[in-house]
Amino acid sequence: MNDKVLHIPVLLDEVINALSLTKNEIYVDATFGLGGYTKAILSNQNCKVVAIDRDPNAKAHADVLKRSYADRFYFKKGKFSELGTFLKELKIYKVAGVVFDLGVSSPQLDTQDRGFSFKLDGPLDMRMSSEGPTAEEFLNEVEEVTLANIIYELGDEVYSRRIAKNIIHQRSINKIKTTGQLADIVRNAIPKKKSKIDLATKTFQAIRIYLNDEIKELEEGLIAAEKVLLPEGRLVVVSFHSIEDKIVKNFFHKCLRNNSFSRHLPERPKENPSFEILTKKPILPSAKEICINKRSRSAKLRIAKRTHFSSIFGEIA
Numbered sequence: 001m002n003d004k005v006l007h008i009p010v011l012l013d014e015v016i017n018a019l020s021l022t023k024n025e026i027y028v029d030a031t032f033g034l035g036g037y038t039k040a041i042l043s044n045q046n047c048k049v050v051a052i053d054r055d056p057n058a059k060a061h062a063d064v065l066k067r068s069y070a071d072r073f074y075f076k077k078g079k080f081s082e083l084g085t086f087l088k089e090l091k092i093y094k095v096a097g098v099v100f101d102l103g104v105s106s107p108q109l110d111t112q113d114r115g116f117s118f119k120l121d122g123p124l125d126m127r128m129s130s131e132g133p134t135a136e137e138f139l140n141e142v143e144e145v146t147l148a149n150i151i152y153e154l155g156d157e158v159y160s161r162r163i164a165k166n167i168i169h170q171r172s173i174n175k176i177k178t179t180g181q182l183a184d185i186v187r188n189a190i191p192k193k194k195s196k197i198d199l200a201t202k203t204f205q206a207i208r209i210y211l212n213d214e215i216k217e218l219e220e221g222l223i224a225a226e227k228v229l230l231p232e233g234r235l236v237v238v239s240f241h242s243i244e245d246k247i248v249k250n251f252f253h254k255c256l257r258n259n260s261f262s263r264h265l266p267e268r269p270k271e272n273p274s275f276e277i278l279t280k281k282p283i284l285p286s287a288k289e290i291c292i293n294k295r296s297r298s299a300k301l302r303i304a305k306r307t308h309f310s311s312i313f314g315e316i317a
């Protein structure tokens, strides 16, 4: 556990309001992190929380919380795409709310050894769960075209081809081992221009999303949440970049239109939708929150309420 790293939960009051907490109900915190949301849920209402995180370091924070909320708090190390299975193991079949706070936590980003940050020079790791190939292994093996496509699609980076080319060239001279090395290779591939963000930002984001399979995780996590939510249950999602937000928005609309059938058929009128969307536009942090917590500046909160119609994806197997 890295206690030196300060973590301020993003949009905390808004998330707690969105969950509409009810006594004795069960809520899922799908991205436990340092437990900021879980702690607020448990202290605001006499309810239960099942929390999930794939990061092995999250357990130490969960153990601390377990001391205060022994009977109302359960923690599972794992991926949120498997939340249905985790709930079933606890003999829980329906819950009143699921919250996702996507992306990386402050300790992941601010701990040099985790290798997520282009600001700190650490080993090129970038794995949330500390399992599977590291960024170093990936970058020293991947083909140029594949890498360029990943940087373009998951980083929205217009200089993706130049960056990929420079990475492949540099690795033929010296193995790329550190975040500092990678950040310099990326920066040197891009024409110097005024930019509000570090020129390495988008490439680091793309590699992290790819390595942690974040797109598939999010899609499967949202589907799992739809299946386990009770009527009136809330799905609450905080995202931090446009790719995530687009997936959440499209998912809500898909559930609203109940059009899981075929995209080749004409769109059906709203019929038995599984969600009512409560946020036409996403909720954003206030200027005050951004001032206190710079990391909140790109956050977007979307909320949907489960209807009484059956799941459009089928029940949990």
Ligand SMILES: C[S@@+](CC[C@H](N)C(=O)[O-])C[C@H]1O[C@@H](n2cnc3c(N)ncnc32)[C@H](O)[C@@H]1O
Pocket (backbone or CB within 6 Å): 007, 008, 009, 010, 030, 031, 032, 033, 034, 035, 036, 037, 038, 052, 053, 054, 055, 058, 078, 079, 080, 081, 101, 102, 103, 104, 105, 106, 128, 217, 218
């Ligand atoms: C932004 S932090 C959450 C912070 C938390 N809300 C708090 O208040 O402390 C995101 C967390 O989600 C976890 N995470 C990201 N993707 C995950 C996934 N697919 N399955 C499980 N945990 C995931 C990360 O390991 C990280 O700890």
